[in-house]
Amino acid sequence: MKQIFIAVFLVIYSINLYAQTLFTYKGEKVDKEEFLRAFYKNNTGDKSEQAMREYLNLFIAFKLKVKAAKDMRLDTLAGQKNDVQNFRAQLEEEYTNDEKMIRSLSREAFERSQKDIRLSHIFIPFDKNATRRATSYTNGVFSDTAAAFAVAQQAYTALNNKENFTAVAMKYSQDPSVETNKGDIGYITVFTLPYALENIAYNLNTGDYAPPYKSNLGYHIIMKTGERPAFGRMSAAQILLAYATQPTAAEKAAQSRLADSLYSIIIKGGDFEALARQYSGERNAAATGGLMPDFGVGRYEPVFENAVFSLQKDGDVTKPFETPFGIHIVKRIKHQPVATDTLQINTLFKDQVLQDSREKMAREQFAKEVLNKTGYKKIFQNDEELWNATDSFLNNNRIIPLKGINEKTVLFSIGADQVTMSDWTAYVQETRRTTILPYNEMMKQFVALRANSYYRRNLEKYDSRFRDQVAEFSDGNLLFEVMERKVWNKAGEDKTTLKKYYDEHTSKYMWGESAGVIFFTVADKTTAEEIRKDIQPYIKKWKGLSESTSGKIIADSARFDIAQIPGINTSIQPGKLTEMVTDSSDGSVNFVYIINTYKGPDQKSFEEARGLVMNDYQAVLEEKWLTELKKKYPVKVNEKVFKSLVQ
Template identity: 40%
Template sequence: MKKSALVLACSLAVAAVNAQPVFTFGKNSVSKTEFIRAFDKNPVNTPDRQKALKEYLDLYINFRLKVQAAYDAGLDKDQTQLYELQNFRRQIAENILNEKANLKELVKEAFIRSQKDIHLAHVFVEVPAKGDTAAAYKKIQEAYKALQQGKSFEAVAAEYSSDPGTIQSKGDLGFITVFTLPYEFENIAYNIKPNTYSAPVRTSLGYHIFKNKAERTPLGTRRVAQILIAFPPNGSEAEKTAAKRKADSVYNLIAKGQKFEDLVAQVSNDMSSNYSAGQLPEFGIGTYNPVFEQQAFALTNPNDITQPFATTYGYHILKLLEAKPIASDTKDDIFMAQLQEKVSKDGRLLQARKQMLDKQLSILKYKPAAYNQADLFAFTDSNVQKTTSKAVRTINEKSVLFSFGPKAILAGDWLKFVRAVNSTPNEFSGKDYPTLMKDYVRVTADEFYRDNLEKYSVEFDRQVKEFKDANLLFGIMDKQVWSKANEDTSGLKTYFSQNKAKYKWAPSADAIIVTCTSATIAEEVAQKLQGNLANWRTITDAYGTQVTADSGRYELSQLPIPDRTNFTAGLITAPLSNQSDGSTSFNLLVKIYRDADQRSFEDARGMVISDYQQVLEERWLAELKKKYPVKVNQAVVKTLK
């Protein structure tokens, strides 16, 4: 007991120290915790952390003073500031909500599933909208019993399925992988062991029995180009034969050396890919017709070409552009980023978000109100097509349906939602009112959660405040220092006059700096400029964007040249290559100034502005420290580490 009390006392003591202010400014204070957090966001590469913390103190004091000045100036109410903050807030809210919906776990799950392909089959009994569920349930149970009695899966699929496509294929869906099927189907498929089948399951489409016929190492993705010789969907044998002859003829031309790309433009009937030399988007299994995929994935080396083969669309000839294996390591950042993007756009994240919101309802203090549901739905039917509404028995627009803490959701709000659903087809369309009400609770919960996320996420609150302060700092610095210095021509000239000695030319030259997109062009331009200085602009302009040139006075140390000796007027310096973009630069020296020389105000203006900004900032900080007196708590500073 004494040990527990001691631990508690120590914990309280540490918390008290962390809560103590490192410094105060005016009526405001900054705690040790806040200060260290700010420091850790701007790490300094030094072994002496304590020394770095103390050096950072002055910088952070100045930062807080400037931000406070921005608040006092009302910049936080500026429309541009509010707009940028709202945009940032929306972006961060998405990240926080995805995190709470376990986006990382969904990406991990997708990675694990990507490591195998499953040959899937199913028995499918459709349940039409408002159809007979009992009859469909009875039929799927009969199919399940037949399987248990030893009847082959293919025979059962053909006999009991209600979908013509499933009957024709005897239930065979081919190989699938992650993202091939809707998430509810994928979850079932990846939880069936090889060569076994599931019990009957209900999905949004009807009843299914799924079978895992086999598994294999994933085939990855392919990029191919195609030539399509099409025939009508219900084409006659004569039309199909004619298409085959043409496809064989095209294949023979390719075999004799004619370019695949040229033939695409001449004969292919696939209008969607003709303008890209027949190239199709990168795809994995389960994307196209099984016959098409079988041919595409049989190609192994780039530029391999299939013989003509038929699908329901016509005869295809494929050329392999790239075969990409599936990454087998989560350390493959590019692959993991691609998975995350797919998960973010997939129904699985939406489903996870819905589940997360359902769990959050108690945190949001969701409370359903007492009202007559039949009256509400009668009120909805009576008013949904009208811009104004009339009360129906116990319900009017101000009737409370439910609330989140102090925020009440009214029947009028619900009416607007239903009108919006009916006016534009969307994910809520076609649902009955009780189901739609459940969706509406989630929609409003999501809106309320986002609007008040600071209350539910400490990290979100911090990020928003940090962005807001940083934006306010930029705004107040522009107002008090940067723009002020640029616009104060009189002050700049006075400062220049008082500090002329700071603004002198080192040894310099009037020069033309020429940059070319290649070394070959640079050599050609240099030859044309030799002895033809007066026409330098005409010569360089003739090369368009391949050559840029500018003239001015430059200090010799600033010129892009490999050798800084023997500077003479008329010299064209040796070319200097830029490894990053392959460009080449050289200089044409017009006049040399070998001695130091006083700069004019216009020549020095950029440097004067920079220095004058520093002067204005120092003056401003001195004023701020008078307005918000700063007191540093040295006792707390000594504990910084």
């Protein structure tokens, strides 16, 4: 109950200190923006002046009750503090990692996934393992980045001089595939390329090329040659008649003839899967019948993708076509269009972002933001002296004061915290038990760790959304506590007053058309259906069902108004069962067995009406308390501001 109650009131609460005041109470101010946000969260239909006025009264009541709770110092209770601290700790994770950046990158990935772009590529490597193409360059690679950069600049200059990209690629590119594709690498989509190259590609206009980009392998020049709506993903099966390492013309011709024969069999109704098992040279073809892992744009060579993606419907088969690997015959199993629903962004892309190089970028970006927000300041500037002192500590297990540095020397500050030499050496000693890094790398990690710790402890200062959510939870928790003390417990504990209230209002508590029933709750639909086939044995022993079935079947007997009975149908007669009603949250099934019916009206006894009486009496207590609060905390509404909201 507590969680539900708090949730209801959290959605009517938010804070904005920089707006027109809508109402005041006992020195407190509430601005119009705070009220409007709460109103629109809770009211998606009626926006009339009457609806706003009614909601304003509810909002004022909420504020006064929380004010009363704080004046009673309920916020100092240990339970209240623990609840808020636990909530804060759970919420910290959302605000102290790169979640914001991950969401941004997921949205970016979604937007890029909506189109495929065609690229041409020139690659000038400086890593000896990056290419195997034989050229006039020594061993086909450059031994230093300067030489590679010089050639990349030559290629870029040639493009700037309006030379054809294909000709420049053939002359300068060391990509092994350039001999066959002439620099055209075909269509790509999001996650096809390393993120840095993807960024370049997706920010080019068609026909434009980018300056040389340096990766850890070499220099890249990318040109965008076209774009199209995203193709999506393909499920397919193939028969691959693979070539030998250096096939002869005769061997190729033999594979081509075999491919033509297999294709002829297939189009006449032959079993593609059986042929793939027998003839395909692809790994695992015998086990899979040629079925390939699902793939999207940019996964295979353009000639392969062009052939497969041109298939118009599921079940279509390509004519035999050649790639450097052999001759292929591919059957389209199923085409999966790209998702266009923005509500699926996190579901579709968050995991991919986290597994991609962009996740590292997100972490690094967040770390920079934390350092900037917390005001990191390096105070001790002499790194060489610091590293010497650190060595001295590790050798002697204590800090031996050196020139300009001792255990109390402040190395840097993070916000109001000052981090000293003794803090640093403690970190070094602990860290070196599991890993050994250069001191400068360890210091980067140490600074980031201290900054993140300070940021967590002071999140309210740095993030208004976090501050507001914690405040909202705290006030909701206080509201529950004060309502228990002032209203709910009083009504529940005072049976004499409840009975008196019932006696004074008996006419409110009448039975209308009603029924005496046995109410069944069954764990699953199958069990419920079995019970309903022969209900009488269960009727006779309904009191012990929960224990005898380990809670799988629960039954209770009571009288209900007809409107309260689930699954009601037109025939309400003794011995009848109502329709089954499934609870979507857990799959359990409810239905009712009718014992007898009553036309009404009949007087409800106090025990029969007790729940309703308690609710009504709680409302009386709450109204009385609220009247007292309005006297204690006089409310003044700025009608001019309120009218502006309505307008």
